[in-house]
Amino acid sequence: MRDTVESDIARRDLRRYYTLLRVSLPTFTEEEALLLCEAMKEPFTLHPSDVRLLWAEVSNAYRLGRLKHRKVDVPALVDRLRDLTAFECMAIYDAIEQFWHSEYFHRIDLDDTEILLQIGLIAKEQSRRNPMK
Numbered sequence: 001m002r003d004t005v006e007s008d009i010a011r012r013d014l015r016r017y018y019t020l021l022r023v024s025l026p027t028f029t030e031e032e033a034l035l036l037c038e039a040m041k042e043p044f045t046l047h048p049s050d051v052r053l054l055w056a057e058v059s060n061a062y063r064l065g066r067l068k069h070r071k072v073d074v075p076a077l078v079d080r081l082r083d084l085t086a087f088e089c090m091a092i093y094d095a096i097e098q099f100w101h102s103e104y105f106h107r108i109d110l111d112d113t114e115i116l117l118q119i120g121l122i123a124k125e126q127s128r129r130n131p132m133k
Helices: 002-024 030-039 048-063 074-082 086-101 103-107 112-119
Strands: none
Touching: 002 086, 030 048, 030 074, 030 086, 030 112, 048 074, 048 086, 086 112
């Protein structure tokens, strides 16, 4: 009986956590989202106390020339990332991890834009296929 209660609590808490990740995820332009994914392409281990250092990861990748030249004002993006809450940064890390490692998206052969839409890093009205009207 106790195991059932504890597993119900764990399921409830996970549901809450994933809901919070989804509603806390900021959206970006398609080019910004691709740049974020590119900056975090290397396998990363995230310690919870470092989650707000997302801006530094992007800044370092830019400074070291690891990012393709995209139509992104990287210093402005870095400033925006600095202002995010820890949970918003966690939501971005989670989305980027899904972008690179989700077998589901790659198994159904979605292109990068569709994956970014599915994980929520870009809004439908911001994708190239669905320009704002």
